[in-house]
Amino acid sequence: MDGVISSGIIEHVIPYTDITVSRVIFSLALLVAGLVLVKLLVRIFRRGIEKTKLPALTTQFLGHFLKILLCVVVVLIFLKSLGFDVDSYVVGLSAVIGLVLGLGMQDTFTNIAAGVWVAAIRPVDTGEMVTVNGQTGKVKSVGIMSTELLTPDNQLITIPNKLVWGSSIVNMTRMPTRRASVDVGISYNSDLEKAVKIAMDLMKGYPPVLQDPEPSVVTTELANSSVNLQLRAWAKTGDLMAVKNYLTAGIFEAYRREGIEIPFPQMDIYIKESKETRKEIMEIQTANSGIRAYE
Structure with a gap:
């Protein structure tokens, strides 16, 4: 009797549909099995493609794409097993996609296409x-x-x-070597030749600085308050920041030790006014270093 009752429940038709309970159970089991199979296939695919010479970025992208594609197939099989007309759904989905594209979702497909190109070309x-x-x-x-x-x-x-x-x-890291550039200004009263030699010795004495291409010092500008120099040193890409930090601190200490002045911006003001005005300006000069007043 219990077997007859159980069989009757399983073959019972769900209200307002022509789908039986047994078909729902079968379809759900099929869906779960399909998702498990998708996960297994994607894992096998990734392991297989990792053995090739394809970059990690490409394998990651292809793995995501395959997973989505297989999940869509599993969902369609699930709907088909329930008795739905999948073909009509596909046609309807195409119409919806066309409508969505008309409403501005073309950006979605543009992003997908761009992702394919980025994964393939690998900029x-x-x-x-x-x-x-x-x-x-x-x-x-x-x-x-x-x-x-x-x-x-x-x-x-x-x-x-x-x-x-x-x-x-x-x-910034694709190339094996890069050039570190450090800017520094010296006063017009300083010995330019000596300043260049100090900078060259500093770069040549630091092992991470490559000697081929050879480091160099160039005069970049005759500025208002200084003669501007630029230290140019080549290094391995991984050593770039260390080289730049070393040269920035090192050139400051070296110039200070050797008496090469690194000036700060200053402005000369020439005033031809009354004694009261001159007195006020002299007070400003005292309070603000770097501003000189001349009568």
Whole structure:
């Protein structure tokens, strides 16, 4: 008797539909099995593709794309098993997509297409430090819709792929070597030749500075208060910041030790006024260093 009752419940038709309980159970089991299979297939795919020479960024993108595609197939199979007319749903979905595109969702598909190009051409790669669309950070991931950057102060920036592909990209770590540039000004009374020699000795005496290309010092400007020099030293990309920090602090200490003056901006004011005005200006001169008044 219990078996007859159980069989009757399973074959019971859900109200307002022609779907039986047994079909719902079968479809749900099929859905769960399909999702588990998708997870397994994606894992196998990623392991297989990791053995190739494709970059990590490309394998990550392809893994996400395959997972979404397989999930859509599983959902369609699930609906088909329930007796729904999947073909009509596909046609209806196409119509909806057309309507959505007309309402401005073309950006979604633009981002997907841009993501494919970014993953294929690889102007950026995972772990590289880049500047994209005015934002600077280390590439954390490139997804189907967007690219994620992690800034040096640990902020996560998400940029739509169409902006990544459609803007200039500065890749700061792609090349094996880079040039560190440090600007410094010396007074017009200082010995220029001596200042250049001190800077060259400083760069040549620091091991992380490469000797090929050879470091150099150039005069960049005859400014209002100083003769501006620029120290140019090549280093491995990973040593760039250390080299720049060393040269910035080192040139200051070296010039101070050798008597090379690094001036601060100053302004000369010539005044031809009454004695009262001159007295006020002299008081201002006393209170503010760097401003000299002449009668």
